[in-house]
Amino acid sequence: MTTSTSTLMTIHEVSQRSRLSEPTLRYYEEVGLIGPIARDESSGHRRYRDSDLDNLQALACLRAMGVGIEDMRTYQANRMLGRSAAGEQRDLLARHAQRIEREIATLHVHLNYLEAKAGLWDARDRGDAEAEAEASARVNAMLGELEAVLA
Template sequence: MTMTIQDVSQRSGLSGPTLRYYEEVGLIGPISRDEQSGHRRYGEQDLDALQALACLRAMGVGIEDMRTYQANRALGRAAAGEQRDLLQRHAVRVQEEIETLAVHLDYLRAKAALWDARDRQDAAAEAAAQRGVDAVVPKLWASIR
């Protein structure tokens, strides 16, 4: 069964231009073409590869690491260690991003509590909220440097 670029775009979540770009830079393909129209015709293997690339893209993996991932995927077990290391490296990056975002969330909540206390004209709650802001600011500065 072959699929059009629209079919694959819908099933992979990648836009038509992204699919063409991925073929152009060698992440997939070459994609077969309909003999009469010249339009791309994707197979199940192409879709599998594109779905994996869509997941990597969603996690912020760059083109070069995607290229390495695809090459390792083709090698199978022979490249399992390198594949593991590539994925673990990105897992560490994502974990660091999560930790940074948690600090940002703490700051936003602390500031919202401060402004809520001010809105309610609750001096005790405002003082407590200010202490919360003061406690998170050093972490915030460390996270944005």
């Protein structure tokens, strides 16, 4: 089924192309992130346009980065406003970039701790008392940093 301006797609096709589940697509329409989506006159099934898919692909990227529904809603509204909302759009994205930077820093602490603990157990497994003492000192030195990111 086509029109002169765009291809109409089923929910299944859009789900595959956007990598969002069909229930998520319905939910995004229900909460006003997209749509309203056109319906097939005979069956009542959703029929998505290219512009709907474009919006959904943007939302899928935001979702993958951990952006919540309210910020997605703001992002979508700002997309419609274009240049006049550029500053707010920049700030929204920068705020999430900072959140991800904090998450990465936390993950680095977790990684370093796990590697230090693995080194400790490796030394124990090998029966190397000197390496075990050094690894234990590294683990103990990291405890404050680990506690800080867990708080």
